[in-house]
Amino acid sequence: MNIFEVIVLAIIEGLTEFLPVSSTGHMIIASSLMGIQSDNFVKLFTVAIQLGTILSVVVLYFKRFFKSFDFYFKLLVAFIPAVIFGLLFSDTIDQLLESPLTVAISLLLGGIILLFVDKWFKNADLDDPDQISYPTAFKIGVFQCLAMIPGVSRSGASIIGGMTQKLTRKAAAEFSFFLAVPTMFAATAKKLYDFYKDGHTISNHEINLLLIGNVIGFVVALIAIKSFIGYLSKNGFKIFGIYRIIVGAIIIVLLLSGHNLNVM
Template sequence: MNFIEAIILAIIEGLTEFLPVSSTGHMIIGSSLMGIENDEFVKLFTIVIQLGTILSVVVLYFKRFFQSFDFYFKLLVAFIPAAVFGLLLSDMIDQLLESPLAVAISLVVGGVILLFADKWFNKPTIDSTDEISYPTAFKIGLMQCLAMIPGVSRSGATIVGGMSQKLSRKAAAEFSFFLAVPTMFGATSKKLYDFYKGGYELSGEQINLLLIGNVVGFVVAIIAIKSFIGFVTKYGFRAFGWYRIVVGGIIVILLLAGIDLQVM
């Protein structure tokens, strides 16, 4: 991986991580089209640059993160299901990651759900994340576990999960952003631990790639989050549903064309 490829992947990560479109699916297409070898460092890179994207959430919602301890307890309650199931089902998740077709199917199915989400959940009673109860936070956390299936989209699962619990589109999206912080920090920490435990070491150039990836991901994620909140509040999720279906179709076409796709 060179610096240009690292920047492109970081842009993809920053744009797609907080949108309900599956960053995994986009990483598959982007890395495959650029011919990036899916080695241990590339796998590490695609996870570690999430630090930059979650930092964007903390910066944009700085006051919210230092408002009350109740906020952190709710995030912890929502985070617990993913932490538990992630450890218990790690082997199964790794097997699913070997199937680009599974990603494509998840993209299409999730896209169909988003086409109708606005109609199914059109009577919200919770307009602010402050109004979320602990049971509601836990239920949204359970929905996040669906994102362990590649292509489902963590943000998509949590946003739809929030809307199913009577959250408004904006409140569901914002809680999804907040929940990303402990979830992605945990995933990054585990990936770094596994990397060094496996006997790998980072070279100076690889460290620089990680640094630039995080910086680019941070800047792009800020733009994506601001744009997404305004768009989804006004127009809903239908456009994202069609977009997911198109991306899933592109993956299928690439597979049929004999292009070797590897999930990051």
């Protein structure tokens, strides 16, 4: 990977991680178009730059994260399903990550759902994510597990999960952001552990690439989160559904035209 590729991927990660559009699908298209060959460092990079996006959530909602211990316990309860499903189905998840067609189908189906989700859950009345119950937090965590299928979108699954529990679009999105912190941190820590356990090392040049990627991802994610909350509160999910369908169609066209897509 060169610096240009790192900048492009970091911008994509920052823009798409917290939107219901699947960062995986976008990484696939971008890496394919740029001709990036998947190797151990590339796979590590696409996960490790999540640290920058995690930090953006902590900075934007700094006061919320230090409001009460009850808040942390709710996040822990919501995080538990991901740990359980991740341990039970890790091999299956790894196999799905090798299938770009799975990503394309997930994008298309998820896009169709987003076209109608505003009508399905229009009677939401809970506008404060701090007020959700522990059972509600757990149910949202179960929905988040759907994102273990590549292309589903972690934020999309957890936001819809929140809306099924009567959270408003804004409250569901914010809780999804909070839940991203332990989830993405755990995913990054595991990736780093596996990387070193398998005997791989990181050069000084690669460390610099990770730093650049995280800084750019952090800045872009700050902008994306603020913009997304404002747009979502006023306009809903329809535009994201249309966009997902387009991206899924692009991946299918690339596959049919003989492109060898590298799934991260």
